[in-house]
Amino acid sequence: MITIQTNKEEDFYILKVSGDVDASSSIHLDNKIGGIIKTEKKILVDCNDLQYISSAGLGVFMSYIHEMEEGEIKMVLFGLGNNVKNVFHILGLDQLINMVETKEDAKNLVDAI
Amino acid sequence: MQYNYSAQCSKKNLADIRSFISKTLNNHFRSEIDIHHMVLAVDEVCANLMIHSHNCNPKESIDLFVDVTKQEVVIEIIDTGNGFNIKNYQEPTIKEIIVEKKKGGLGLMLVKRIMDKVEFFKSNNNNICRLKKKILASK
Numbered sequence: 080m081i082t083i084q085t086n087k088e089e090d091f092y093i094l095k096v097s098g099d100v101d102a103s104s105s106i107h108l109d110n111k112i113g114g115i116i117k118t119e120k121k122i123l124v125d126c127n128d129l130q131y132i133s134s135a136g137l138g139v140f141m142s143y144i145h146e147m148e149e150g151e152i153k154m155v156l157f158g159l160g161n162n163v164k165n166v167f168h169i170l171g172l173d174q175l176i177n178m179v180e181t182k183e184d185a186k187n188l189v190d191a192i
Numbered sequence: 193m194q195y196n197y198s199a200q201c202s203k204k205n206l207a208d209i210r211s212f213i214s215k216t217l218n219n220h221f222r223s224e225i226d227i228h229h230m231v232l233a234v235d236e237v238c239a240n241l242m243i244h245s246h247n248c249n250p251k252e253s254i255d256l257f258v259d260v261t262k263q264e265v266v267i268e269i270i271d272t273g274n275g276f277n278i279k280n281y282q283e284p285t286i287k288e289i290i291v292e293k294k295k296g297g298l299g300l301m302l303v304k305r306i307m308d309k310v311e312f313f314k315s316n317n318n319n320i321c322r323l324k325k326k327i328l329a330s331k
Contacts, residue, residue, distance in 0.1 A: 080207065101210075102239035103203035131210070133235050134298035141298070144290045162228045169305050170298065175286070 080104065083111050091186055092119040097128035100136030109139045116143060120152050123185045127158035132166050140176055153177075153192055157185040193220075195258040199238070201246035209238050209256065213267075220260045221327055229306045230265060230325060236299035237269050237321050245273030245319070267323045275319040276312050 081104035082097040092115055100108055115122060140156075147154055155177040159167075167173040177192065179185050197212045199205040213234045217227045238254060246252045254271040283304075284297040304310055309324040 099207060099210075101203075101206050101235060102243065103206055133232060133239065134302055135239065137298050138289070141286075141289050162225070165225065165228070166232065166302070169302055170286070172286070175290070 081107050083107060085111075085115075088186075091121045091123050091189065093123045093125055093182075095125040095128070097130075099131040100129065100139075101131065101133045102135040105133075105135035105139050108136065109142075112139065112143055116147060116150065116152050120150075121189045122152065122154040123182065123189065124154065124156040125158055125182065126156050126160070126163060129159065129163050132163050137166065137170070137172060141172065144175060153189045155179060155185040155188050157182055193260050195260075197256045197258075198253055199256070200250040201242040201248055201252045201254060202250040203239065203242055203248060206235055206239055206242075210235050212256070213258070216258050217260070217265065220265075223327065226325070226327055230267070230323075233303045233306045233323055234267055234269065236303050237323070240276070240299055241269065241271055241273060241321075245271060245276065264324060264326050269321040269323075270318050272318055275314055276321070 080098045081100055084095040084097070086093045086095070094111065094115070096108060098104070143154070157179050158181065159178055164173065164178070167176065167178070177188055179188055195216045197209065199209050210231050213231045214227060217230060221227055234256070241254055242248055252271075252273065254269060257268040257270070259266045281300060283301055289297060303323070307323045307325050309322075311322045313320055313322070
């Protein structure tokens with residue numbers, strides 16, 4: 080079960096992902112990110128209520144890295160719990176995807192990169 | 193102790209499979225991260241089987257058997273679909289996944305990193321995936 084809420088603060092587009100992102104639900108996250116990168120340049124993903132992520136969810140984030148680089152779109156994840164962060168860490172993906180603790184940190188990083 | 197669970201091949205059932213593994217291992221082990229890792233490994237194998245061997249057909253099912261001792265967990269995931277041959281599995285590089293926008297391929301990488309031993313074999317027309325992990329912090 081996944082819930083995705085969206086919100087705009089200044090020029091930051093905030094995507095709040097709640098629940099579980101697995102092989103069943105990752106399509107919703109994929110469709111959402113695929114849509115917003117057509118118009119948005121600064122994307123923050125709020126993971127405070129993200130309980131679980133499997134490779135299907137990792138694959139979604141990974142699959143947009145190239146497109147975001149080409150389009151100069153910045154994306155930062157924030158508020159990841161230990162279990163979720165660890166899944167990225169197992170494959171070393173925390174080195175490829177920007178992740179920080181708080182929303183303010185995420186805003187600062189998006190503006191810096 | 194032994195536990196078993198059967199699930200129809202619908203991706204909606206993955207959450208229930210995770211819940212079964214989590215509750216079962218919580219009876220025996222203290223380490224939250226170890227339990228989470230094994231939940232993830234089983235989720236990845238079951239998702240792969242449902243999608244690639246059973247085309248998510250809910251009329252077909254997979255069976256899980258969990259055998260827990262003080263030192264080790266052995267989890268078998270058994271089905272009768274098209275068998276997966278691990279010898280044909282070529283682990284993608286992270287670069288390939290990014291450049292080719294492959295959304296698959298990461299699951300088995302995670303399973304192999306998490307578990308101590310991963311085996312796929314056939315027995316009596318069944319496909320068996322056997323996952324093993326040694327655990328020290330038992331309850």
